[in-house]
Amino acid sequence: MQAGHLRGYVEFRERGLDYSRTVMGSWDVPGRCDIRAMTYVINAHLRRHATYHSWFEYNEAKHxxxxxxxxxxxxxxxxxxxxxxxxxxxxxxxxATPDPLQWDCFRFGIIQDEHRFALYAVVDHLHCDPMLIAGFYAEILMNYSALREGKAPIALPPAASYDDFCMRESQCVSGMTLESPEVRKWIEFAGANGGTLPDFPLPLGDQSIPCGGGVHVRRLLGPEQTAQFEVICQQAGVRFSGGLFACVALTQYELSGAETYYGLTPIDMRKSPADFMTVGWFTGVVPFTVPVDPNSFEETARAAQASFDANMDLANVPYDRVLELAPWLRRPGPQFTMMNYMDAGLPPLSAIVASALNGVNAALLTDGRNPAFIYSTVFRLFDEVSIMVSYPNNPIARESARRYTEAMKSVLHRVVAGSLTEVRVRVAS
Known part of the structure; x- marks a missing residue:
C-alpha cells in the first residue's frame, strides 16, 4: 500500500496534478490549550509508533x-x-504539509478560541489509514487530559510493530506464483474487467485537467429504515454489509444495465488488540463478483455475501503483486472505483461515537486535492446510513456523483419498502 501510494504521488506530480494524500481529523477541547503538555503527548505519540520512524526516497531508477x-x-x-x-x-x-517523500509529512496544530480549542492532525496516508482518528483521540486527548489534571501519563499497552506487519505481508506475497489460488482469482477478476480493475459506471469528465477533488454526502437511510434494512438482511441470511453490496450491485444495474457487478472493498487487516493500538496502513482489498437478480434483493444479497466471504483471503495479496506476476494485466485507469463500508457502532470507531455522544465535536476532513480514483464510503452512524463520494471536481463528475447517490438511495428505499421489482434499467445516453 505504501509503495503504491508513493508511485501514485510521483505519477500525479509528473502529470501536473496535486495528489489527494492526507488523512485529516479535528477535535474540540474545552479551555485553553496547555502547549507544553500537548507538545509532550504529541512527541510521545510520534516516538511510540514505528511508522513515523521511516521515510522514503524515490530514485531515478524508480526504486x-x-x-x-x-x-x-x-x-x-x-x-x-x-x-x-x-x-x-x-x-x-x-x-503545505510536506509530501510523502519528506520525513515530516505530518502536522499537528491548535486553533485557540476564547473558551475552547480545536486540535487537528494532518497525516499523509503513507503512514496511516482512517483508524488514525480513533487511535489519535484515545492516545493524544486522553493523555493530555491526564497531564492537565496533574496525573501521570496513561500507561498504554504496547503498540504492535507496523514493521512486522509489513514484513509478514512481504513474506506472504513473495512466495506467491501464478499457480497460487489467490493470484488466479485476482487474474480472473481483472480479466472480467478488460484486464484491469472495475470502473465507475458514470462519466467523470477529462481527468487530465487539474480540477481538485470534491465530496458529495447524502443520507441514504434514516434510523427506522436502517433497522428495517438490517432485519431484511437477517431474513435473507446475510450481514448488513452483504445487503449493502447487493444494493450497490443493483444500483449499477439500474445505471448501466450491467448484469454482473465487480466490486472492490478495503478491509482492516488488524488482528490483535495491539494492532488496534497501532498507527499504520493495515489495509487489504477484497474483490468480489455479484450476479444481479434485478427482481430479488435476497438472491443478489446472498450472492454478494458468498463472493465476499469466499474472497477474504485475497486481501493478503495486493494487486500490485499480481501485476508483477501477470504483466499482461494493467494498472487501473482514472475511472477506477472502490466502495468502503464503515460501521461506527463497531470498535474501534465506536470509541469515537461514544466520545461524540459525550459532547466531543470530532470531524474527519478532506484535503480537496485530485483523488486517485472514485472512492465511496458508506457510513453507518447514529443509527443512520449515509454515503460520501470523493470525485474529481468538475461539472460532469459532480453530476455523476449526485446521480449515483440518488440511484442508490432509491434502491435502498425500495428494498426497505419491499418494492424492488420496480427496478428498471435507466442508462443515460
Whole structure:
C-alpha cells in the first residue's frame, strides 16, 4: 500500500496534478490549550509508533529506498505560533504539509478560541489509514487530559510493530506464483474487467485537467429504515454489509444495465488488540463478483455475501503483486472505483461515537486535492446510513456523483419498502 501510494504521488506530480494524500481529523477541547503538555503527548505519540520512524526516497531508477531513524528519542516536534489566520490562510497552511517523500509529512496544530480549542492532525496516508482518528483521540486527548489534571501519563499497552506487519505481508506475497489460488482469482477478476480493475459506471469528465477533488454526502437511510434494512438482511441470511453490496450491485444495474457487478472493498487487516493500538496502513482489498437478480434483493444479497466471504483471503495479496506476476494485466485507469463500508457502532470507531455522544465535536476532513480514483464510503452512524463520494471536481463528475447517490438511495428505499421489482434499467445516453 505504501509503495503504491508513493508511485501514485510521483505519477500525479509528473502529470501536473496535486495528489489527494492526507488523512485529516479535528477535535474540540474545552479551555485553553496547555502547549507544553500537548507538545509532550504529541512527541510521545510520534516516538511510540514505528511508522513515523521511516521515510522514503524515490530514485531515478524508480526504486523506493526506505530510511529509518535508529533512536525514536531523536524525534522532537516543537510548537510554533502563527498568530491569527483567516480561513484561507489556515487552509493553505494545512495543504503545505510536506509530501510523502519528506520525513515530516505530518502536522499537528491548535486553533485557540476564547473558551475552547480545536486540535487537528494532518497525516499523509503513507503512514496511516482512517483508524488514525480513533487511535489519535484515545492516545493524544486522553493523555493530555491526564497531564492537565496533574496525573501521570496513561500507561498504554504496547503498540504492535507496523514493521512486522509489513514484513509478514512481504513474506506472504513473495512466495506467491501464478499457480497460487489467490493470484488466479485476482487474474480472473481483472480479466472480467478488460484486464484491469472495475470502473465507475458514470462519466467523470477529462481527468487530465487539474480540477481538485470534491465530496458529495447524502443520507441514504434514516434510523427506522436502517433497522428495517438490517432485519431484511437477517431474513435473507446475510450481514448488513452483504445487503449493502447487493444494493450497490443493483444500483449499477439500474445505471448501466450491467448484469454482473465487480466490486472492490478495503478491509482492516488488524488482528490483535495491539494492532488496534497501532498507527499504520493495515489495509487489504477484497474483490468480489455479484450476479444481479434485478427482481430479488435476497438472491443478489446472498450472492454478494458468498463472493465476499469466499474472497477474504485475497486481501493478503495486493494487486500490485499480481501485476508483477501477470504483466499482461494493467494498472487501473482514472475511472477506477472502490466502495468502503464503515460501521461506527463497531470498535474501534465506536470509541469515537461514544466520545461524540459525550459532547466531543470530532470531524474527519478532506484535503480537496485530485483523488486517485472514485472512492465511496458508506457510513453507518447514529443509527443512520449515509454515503460520501470523493470525485474529481468538475461539472460532469459532480453530476455523476449526485446521480449515483440518488440511484442508490432509491434502491435502498425500495428494498426497505419491499418494492424492488420496480427496478428498471435507466442508462443515460
Amino acid at each position: 523506493i529506498v526506505r530510511h529509518t531513524i535508529k533512536d525514536p528519542r531523536d524525534i522532537q516536534f516543537v510548537a510554533k505560533e502563527y498568530g491569527v489566520m483567516t480561513q484561507l490562510e489556515w487552509r493553505d497552511h494545512v495543504l
